[in-house]
Amino acid sequence: xxxxxxxxxxxMLRHGVTSLxxxxxxxxxxxxxxxxxxxxxxxxxxxxxxxxxGTPPVLDEVRGRFHYIFDEKPYPGAPMxxxxxxxxxxxxxxxxxxxxxxxxxxxxxxxxxxxxxDFAYITDMKTMLPSERGKLAGVKTLVVNALHEAPHxxxxxxxxxxxxxxxxxxxxxxITHISHQMGLAEVRGKLLPKGVGLAWDGLVVEIGGxx
Numbered sequence: 001x002x003x004x005x006x007x008x009x010x011x012m013l014r015h016g017v018t019s020l021x022x023x024x025x026x027x028x029x030x031x032x033x034x035x036x037x038x039x040x041x042x043x044x045x046x047x048x049x050x051x052x053x054g055t056p057p058v059l060d061e062v063r064g065r066f067h068y069i070f071d072e073k074p075y076p077g078a079p080m081x082x083x084x085x086x087x088x089x090x091x092x093x094x095x096x097x098x099x100x101x102x103x104x105x106x107x108x109x110x111x112x113x114x115x116x117x118d119f120a121y122i123t124d125m126k127t128m129l130p131s132e133r134g135k136l137a138g139v140k141t142l143v144v145n146a147l148h149e150a151p152h153x154x155x156x157x158x159x160x161x162x163x164x165x166x167x168x169x170x171x172x173x174x175i176t177h178i179s180h181q182m183g184l185a186e187v188r189g190k191l192l193p194k195g196v197g198l199a200w201d202g203l204v205v206e207i208g209g210x211x
Contacts, residue, residue: 002026002114002121008035014202018045021095024086025054026123027111028061036066040079049080053092055112059083088112097210102135104128107154115139117209120170123177126154133168141205142170145177158182165196174199 001008001023012020020042026032039050054062062083063070069079086092088103088110102113104125113122118140122128125145136142146161155177156164165173175192176199182188185198192198 003032003123004035004039005031006034009038011201012038012041020046020050022051022053022084024094024099024114025052025058025062026113027106027109028054028058029106029124032123033062033065036062036069036081037079039081040077043080049082051084051094052081053084053086053094055087055110056085057110059085086112100135102128102132104132109154117207119143119205119207124154125156125164126152128164136168139168140171140208142168142173143176143199143205144173146175146182147177148179148181150181162193162196171195172197172205174203174205 001020003026004023011017020039023036023039036052042050052059052062066079068074069081071078086101088101091098091100093099097116100115102115102120102122104111104113104122105127106124107126111124113120113125115135118138120136120139120141121143123143123145142165144161144164145155146158147155149158151157158175161175173196175196178198182198185200189198
């Protein structure tokens, strides 16, 4: 699972997920971590701790916000989590699946996107260093954020996201992290270029180039 937002529980129930190998965090904002308490059912089902992967600053924030999980003597029934530090310049694996971190900036905050095979997921991006763009070469499916049409200090707007998609050149791009100010999907979606769509809850994409 990439990120663990407030609707994490509903996502798992909606899709009938009964097994989860790990949670990988992009950054520490609440809308990306606040569902972490709901990993407990997986602890019970799988009878093991849940690996939580993030950069050291992100993991420090998680330990502070969920201190009851990481107390020396946590209360019975608290989520069981093992933190695993990752960095922007070191690939890693989860259950044999290779992840390539891609560092972007959410305003001035470092955020990690991830490339998995020919798929890349980037959220909360405003800017990307040119040195990181090479990590997206050959990506076929790109998920990227666009908050709305107006300029924003820490997110790309729609025009910036479309420019970025054009530079990367995936076969298919999906726009995520969308504000209600974007308007109705049935209206806005018809105005997007070919190969670009608005992502929706329950969207399923096939990832190639992993094995």
